[in-house]
Amino acid sequence: MSSAPPVIGVLALQGGVREHVRALEHAGARARGIRRPDELDSVDGLVVPGGESTTMWRLAVAFDLLEPLRERIASGLPAFGTCAGMIMLADRIEGGVPGQQTIGGIDMTVRRNAFGRQNASFEAPVEVTGVDGGPVEAVFIRAPWVESVGPAARVIGRVPRGDQADRIVAVRQGRLLATSFHPELTGDTRVHRLFVDMVKG
Numbered sequence: 001m002s003s004a005p006p007v008i009g010v011l012a013l014q015g016g017v018r019e020h021v022r023a024l025e026h027a028g029a030r031a032r033g034i035r036r037p038d039e040l041d042s043v044d045g046l047v048v049p050g051g052e053s054t055t056m057w058r059l060a061v062a063f064d065l066l067e068p069l070r071e072r073i074a075s076g077l078p079a080f081g082t083c084a085g086m087i088m089l090a091d092r093i094e095g096g097v098p099g100q101q102t103i104g105g106i107d108m109t110v111r112r113n114a115f116g117r118q119n120a121s122f123e124a125p126v127e128v129t130g131v132d133g134g135p136v137e138a139v140f141i142r143a144p145w146v147e148s149v150g151p152a153a154r155v156i157g158r159v160p161r162g163d164q165a166d167r168i169v170a171v172r173q174g175r176l177l178a179t180s181f182h183p184e185l186t187g188d189t190r191v192h193r194l195f196v197d198m199v200k201g
């Protein structure tokens, strides 16, 4: 017997919203954009997309969403952040603009634009714990990396090789998930399936 698909919101202030909606629907969820605090009440999970974390933070404040997002996530709403969305889910950031705030939730320190200029965009096969069937082809676009995680968070993916081998690029903490890269851009929906399973679980 199959239960009703979970409803997953995609924070639609800015960034790669449509791609996540598509990937979530492929992964067996119903997806919708979220722009207002009351829309948070009717979702079982939330994706915070990539884009620009400084703009997303400013818009979240302007739309009175930052506090409601913090409250919902603190009270157990499963969430998945990609790239700028990873920054938004970090408890601590480095390289932010003055005063930059996050939603938080994951006990980690994330460095913005960490991979630097020559290497601002690249792809690499990343093994993600909990995703079966071989590495995920990870697309990094002016991506952050995770400097460190606290005891509550678990590293589930690292850069496989090259100058930045072993940099942490995927983290999980309970029902919160974050990747430096963009699984919504590749057509491979295994990371979204992992999140949909976390939401169902």
Ligand SMILES: NC(=O)CC[C@H](N)C(=O)O
Binding pocket: 049, 050, 051, 052, 053, 054, 082, 083, 084, 085, 087, 112, 113, 141, 142, 143, 144
């Ligand atoms: N592709 C992305 O989401 C880039 C993130 C962006 N560099 C930021 O700081 O928010």
